[in-house]
Amino acid sequence: MTGRPPDWLLRQLPHGMLADDFFVRFVSIFQEQAGTLLQHADNLPHLADPDLTPVAMVRHMAGWLGLDGIDASYPEPAQRRILHTASRTLQWRGTVAGLTALLELYSGGPVQVTESGGVFREGEAPDDVAWVVLEVGSTGPLAEHDFLALVLDELPAHVHAEVRVAGRRIWPVLAQEKELAS
The missing domain is CATH 3.30.300 (GMP Synthetase; Chain A, domain 3)
Known part of the structure; x- marks a missing residue:
């Protein structure tokens, strides 16, 4: 996640609107939802990195390389090693x-x-x-x-x-x- 403060959306409102408690709580709902979307956007460059992506994505990426699948019961490091080896040896x-x-x-x-x-x-x-x-x-x-x-x-x-x-x-x-x- 970036250095974005938790109240990033509220900070963009005019000062007068921040005095209304109902309005602040209402905008906070949207801030929370938008924060989730922004977090996904912040992580997008790492989604295809086999070392950082969630392990479910590792199994999905294996399909891109022609592997039928990686057994989900394997330990996470083993699943990542399989993907790395498959990608490194695909040309061979x-x-x-x-x-x-x-x-x-x-x-x-x-x-x-x-x-x-x-x-x-x-x-x-x-x-x-x-x-x-x-x-x-x-x-x-x-x-x-x-x-x-x-x-x-x-x-x-x-x-x-x-x-x-x-x-x-x-x-x-x-x-x-x-x-x-x-």
Whole structure:
């Protein structure tokens, strides 16, 4: 809030009007309402600042970057870190650097990415399909299926992926493994 005094509107009235108690109380109602509007206007430049905006706005801003949402049950600092990481890595989405940063954020630990990709001259690309193997020690606060959904959403559609958590493959799940799990 600015250095505006609490009676800023009343101070603008002619001195003679301030002698009428009813009129002062009446104008005070408008002063209070206008003060709320002015406070919103004063805070407008900070609304898009992830470090200062209300946490509900942090979750809303995540949608601007293509995140389906940030879980409201996460602690506020974690929600702000997710938004910061998403905005910092948006230009690297689907790349090793982008995947590594995002998955380190969610898993809370190191991520190992092995991939077949690269940039090739026209006609020099390998014949095999693009693939990536992602290995993490933990899925952090996310359930495995939520972590897997996050990973698959970040990968380019044409890339075949294998995801391992603590040395155990969770994607792709082979038909035999599905039968054993049920």
